[in-house]
Amino acid sequence: MLDRNINLFCKRFYGTWEQDEDKISFWDEVRFVLQTLPMKRDYKIDSEKQEEKYKLPNPESAAKYFVPCSLCWRSVYRLPLEKYTPLCHLHDIPSTFPEYRKRKRLKKHVEILKLKLIKSLPPLTDVKRKLGTEPSDYVKSLCLNSEYLPHLAKYLCSLSLPLNSNKEILEALEHPIYLNKIGAFKAQAWKYYLDDKAKHFLENYLKILAAEAWLRAEAEHKHGGKRR
Numbered sequence: 001m002l003d004r005n006i007n008l009f010c011k012r013f014y015g016t017w018e019q020d021e022d023k024i025s026f027w028d029e030v031r032f033v034l035q036t037l038p039m040k041r042d043y044k045i046d047s048e049k050q051e052e053k054y055k056l057p058n059p060e061s062a063a064k065y066f067v068p069c070s071l072c073w074r075s076v077y078r079l080p081l082e083k084y085t086p087l088c089h090l091h092d093i094p095s096t097f098p099e100y101r102k103r104k105r106l107k108k109h110v111e112i113l114k115l116k117l118i119k120s121l122p123p124l125t126d127v128k129r130k131l132g133t134e135p136s137d138y139v140k141s142l143c144l145n146s147e148y149l150p151h152l153a154k155y156l157c158s159l160s161l162p163l164n165s166n167k168e169i170l171e172a173l174e175h176p177i178y179l180n181k182i183g184a185f186k187a188q189a190w191k192y193y194l195d196d197k198a199k200h201f202l203e204n205y206l207k208i209l210a211a212e213a214w215l216r217a218e219a220e221h222k223h224g225g226k227r228r
């Protein structure tokens with residue numbers, strides 16, 4: 001998928017856009033692809049530097065290193081430069097387990113569904129002009145919009161958790177988090193992370209689309225639908 005997107009990027013970069021909307025949606029896709037690339041911290045560096053980077057001065061800086069779970073949309077606390085596959089509380093299971101294998105297979109389909117969702121929704125840069133809504137309010141409203149993201153809206157409502165504020169929606173998206181069982185440092189890092197993402201709600205956009213894509217892929221799998 002990445003190769004195809006890079007090819008597309010090169011062709012489009014040297015080409016021209018017929019209308020502004022094409023350009024905007026193209027850059028939305030580029031941003032999406034860039035976010036899926038490995039982070040600089042995932043590359044090998046010499047061990048001395050590595051050790052230095054492992055020292056976290058406080059939970060606030062630890063909050064910057066959260067990454068998505070490899071098998072769903074939830075966030076995972078991670079030390080900088082940690083190499084193992086990030087897995088959330090629900091999916092921290094051996095890779096030989098059927099559930100792990102099933103989700104790993106579903107993942108390819110999830111990536112396709114995510115791209116489809118990006119294309120079907122108005123580009124964030126266009127939301128204010130087209131819908132007259134602030135982009136962060138729009139992203140928040142998407143979570144509970146059964147027309148745009150039906151699987152996510154249904155899932156969030158099924159949790160019976162409060163969904164009034166940014167923070168409450170975010171906590172429901174990340175549910176379950178066991179702050180009292182993970183140690184004070186991690187719990188503090190989680191609190192900083194949630195506060196920060198609730199304040200900058202726009203930054204949850206891809207997580208929200210990933211949640212819809214995962215829930216849809218799961219539902220299709222359950223009903224014997226598309227398996228890729």
Ligand SMILES: [Zn+2]
Pocket residue numbers: 069070071072073074087088089090091
């Ligand atoms: Zn997970």
